[in-house]
Amino acid sequence: MKVTVVGAGNVGATCADVLAQREIANEIVLLDIKEGFAEGKALDIWETSPVNLYDSKTIGSTNNYEMTKDSEVVVITSGLPRKPGMSRDDLIATNAGIVKSVTENIVKYSPNAKIIVVSNPLDVMTYCAYLSANFPSSRVFGMAGVLDTARYRAFLATELNVSPKDIQAVLMGGHGDTMVPLPRYTTVGGIPVTELIEEDKLNEIIERTKFGGGEIVKLLGTSAWYAPGASAAQMVEAIVRDQRRIFPVCTWLQGEYGLSDIYLGVPVVLGKNGIEKIIELDLNDAEKALLSESVDAVKSVMAVLDNMNASVSE
Secondary structure (H helix, E strand, O other): OEEEEEOOOHHHHHHHHHHHHOOOOOEEEEEEOOOOHHHHHHHHHHOOHHHHOOOOEEEEEEOOHHHHOOOOEEEEOOOOOOOOOOOHHHHHHHHHHHHHHHHHHHHHHOOOOEEEEOOOOHHHHHHHHHHHHOOOHHHEEEOOHHHHHHHHHHHHHHHHOOOHHHEEOOEEEOOOOOOEEOHHHOEEOOEEHHHOOOHHHHHHHHHHHHOHHHHHHHHHOOOOOHHHHHHHHHHHHHHHOOOOEEEEEEEEEEOHHHOEEEEEEEEEEEEOOEEEEEOOOOOOHHHHHHHHHHHHHHHHHHHHHHHHHHHHHO
16 A cells, blocks of 8 residues: 655655554655655654654655555645745746646556645645546545644634544635634534633634634744644545545535535545545525635636636647
8 A cells, every 4th residue: 555745845744754653554655856855754754663663664756756656645745835926826827837747647657546635725726636637526635624623623622621532623615714614513522612612712713713824824934734744644544544534625516515616625525435425514694605705715716727727728
């Protein structure tokens, strides 16, 4: 069993480390375009195996996709962060080129893989990978909601002074400040969260969740990596071990929630075939209104990529 992580930066290396320590695959390939970078990270991770007592072998490669052949799951973390003076469209154009190239190479060597996209802007990069892979949409999806709900649950655990293990939550929409946490579907040990926390405080936590990535950037001066890396690894585990976990995942909608031709975060069943089922919740009017705002935001970003592709094909 082989799993590949493309991009050996902080998120990719963290993902590979978690995969190795949890022995989720026999072989974990870490690939990067920077000479020696993935090899160094992979070797460092492998050298922890005698200390942390695991057998999963981590192997690094500089842009040699042949090493990724027959991967069961591929996690794509490649891409550049937004730099000062760079517009949203510039970022999309740059990262779309990277994700397209990576996806085409992955498909060449692992035609049966499930692809998890972590690159930003998440929703549109997942869409880009889908267009490039020519796979069924059930095998191309994005990691956003798993991370966002993790932040939401962590904040709730801190506020309530309880174990995060007992908190379950659902979150929908795009990855960003238009995401839609759903308090009505949030429980603590089976108890509705609304019975345990004041509405004002809950709303503060929801707002903090929406801007959770930005909070990390302000503190560190760079994007988060521990939680994103672990979140991607959790999705890989659900697939490899056919756990059929229910996660909020950025997936291609074709009629669900009355939406079509859009990659959006919704609850799904994740198993050996990728997305086994999309779960449709019965949203109330307020939740539908918030989701509609998120849909508009995601569609506007997807349109940027569509327009770029149209220009190239003309």
